[in-house]
Amino acid sequence: MAQPQRVYEAWKGNNRFFFGGRLIFGPDAKSLLVSVALIAVPVAVFCVFVARHLRHHFPAYNAGYAILAVAIVFTIYVLLLLFITASQDPGIIPRASHPPEEDFHYDNLSLADTPGRLQFPRIKEVVVNGMPVKIKYCETCMIFRPPRCSHCSICNNCVERFDHHCPWVGQCIGKRNYRYFFLFVSSSSLLCIYIFAMSALYIKFLMDEDYPTVWKALKHSPASLALLIYCFICLWFVGGLTGFHTYLISTNQTTYENFRYRSDGRPNAYDRGCLNNFLEVFCTKVQPSKHKFRAHIEEEVRAPPANRAREVEEEPVGARAKVEDDLDIGGDLLKISQRHNYDGIDIEMGGGDGNDREGAVSDTKLISNTDAKVPTFGGEVRRPSRGQRSGSWDLASEGITTSIPVSESAIPSRREAL
Template sequence: MAKRVYQAWKGSNKFIFGGRFIFGPDVWSLFITISLVIIPVVIFCIFVARHLLHKFPTYNAGYAILVVAIVFTIYVLVLQMLTSARDPGIIPRASHPPEEEFSFDATSRTDSTGRQTPSLQFPRVKEVMVNGMPVKIKYCDTCMLYRPPRCSHCSICNNCVERFDHHCPWVGQCIGLRNYRYFFLFVSSSALLCIYVFAMCALYIKFLMDGDYPTVWKALRHSPASVVLMIYCFISLWFVGGLTGFHLYLISTNQTTYENFRYRTDRRRNVYDRGCLNNFMEVFCIKIKPSRNDFRAFVQEEILRTPPNAARAREPEDDSGSYTRSKVEDDLDIGGDLLKISQRRNIEEFDEEIGRRDNDRRPETFLESESVSAMDKQISNTGSEIPITRTDARNSSWGRRSSNWEISPEIFAKNSSVAGSGSLTTEK
């Protein structure tokens, strides 16, 4: 059965509901963030907002305090899910490196046998034009593609993300082109929720002081939940409020968190800055691009293509295979020629010669060319045929084109007795 894209996904993401929602590998931190939002609001509704329902009798306005807190909390949680559960702008991986950039360097590497092996070469950095200015883009070894401008590879999610801002552990997802808007709204809304809860708790303390608890200390002792919530919101506001201000600055200058921290000291011109108003419109008013990935689609097997120059790169390997074939062919040709000029003699005498040679175990070894020339010389001088034995070296055949020809000294000694009717005997 064919797999779907999310089932064969090579990144570190987590999918639920059949690939309809995508999260980062640290998705469990999302539950911590949700609890940090829900638990304080529940405490506020039970111990603070409930007592403010009848403090504004006109049009029952006190109920609005409770409703606003609940609706605002739901709005924050929805923004959090839109940030965490959607594709942040992942660029699909390529199945092979860009072939149009291939080049082979035949002199770059030499193997153990002394042969040169071509290596694959292609540029690691390229330049593209953005708003009339050259921008360098890098090649990603993991995704096997040249990253578009403002794209970076997230080491946590193991994906290349367009307009990569950062990986946020609080939402368990990368922040990129397709969810940056929701991330900023989530952070800024959380800051407003903190301000709202803090203000309502302070208002409730004020009502207590106007009533039966005239001092601040007595009012705080009567409502310890208000004290805890005010301290919690004050601390949280430093975090989400500071983050909101920082991202307002980034949006106004059209930067990302990654670019701000990495290129802060370079003093290079920001080629993406189009003015404060246009920068805000780019983030909040332009339609979000559709995802490049269809996680529920079926995986289509791609036929592997061979680079056009790959045949050249494999030529040295083909030579190593032809070496064995040429060696065998040479041996067969030499053996055939010797058989044509030889005649089989007495088998018993041949066996005796072999036995004496094995007992001696000190035969003289010649190279192929020297042994053949010596054999021809003896034939021409004596007019007889010399018994010759041929043995193959069994231990190692590296670096030889043929086997060794061994001529026993006893055979040369019997040359005269063989001259009349002898034959040339060979052993393969």
């Protein structure tokens, strides 16, 4: 017997899994290698061409070695934050196997109008902190997205508290990895400042020794000049990003919300004050993932296909009824009536004992009674065509679930009619 698939093997999103589903990356995970190179290569140049020479300028307690050690440790810390941000579930909302049936309803049409059709809302309104917030239905995941959730078109997943999809990280930034993303960006800014400052310090030491002008010092150490230019450019990017996300955290916004709703002038339902907003991001426990990627997929146990009439009888009236009306209404009602508890029906309808039920109705009477229960529109009996399917959801098919009062003694004749 074949072993059942694991969750990550049948994943419907565009993510990439490594180490047997233990690590989840975005579809553009290769860009992560570029980000690693942009961090590691400049630090390696700094350690070889700058920090190595600074060791001798702080002879007391060999303090010059600390410059080299700090650069290496800080770089490892930044790369670790990058890896954690890119390799974990950002807060993916589980998909549904079918639309939420409780939200189906019929439009309000009278019997004199055209038969009603099934309606399904695409937008709902919920209350968050006393303010109304609209949530949308996701056609792909077949769920109503929770507040602050959005569907990432790159990863093809609905992500809780979706901030943005970062191409440098190669992963969505959401509720579960936003903290590590901010720490990665802010730490990268500090690393840029550190490399820039140490390179400028080395140029100063050169000017104090045998190279009195800036040009001669830079010409002697071109690596320092390259690092100064590189860190200056990068600091504009990661530093600006750090400042922007600091503002977002202080106001409890996401990048998606800021760019989409900043012109609306609507109040922020999630703002709890600057201090509480920071505590929410950095001091709350990271919730476990809603997915167990290494778990085996459990096959859904489906009931054996029953008679169509029995399915119609057991389904609730209205939105949850899934009717495929390929038979005449009279024939369907006839089959449904056979599966009712006739004693219970007689009691509900005021029937007496077995002696009072000797007057059995004939097949002809039963069918005529059945036809009498079919809704009429403008005096004309409307029957669904033989090719009609559940997509129409008209009012006549809604009447299929209506039970018909029949006496118990009529059961044998009805079975013979079938």
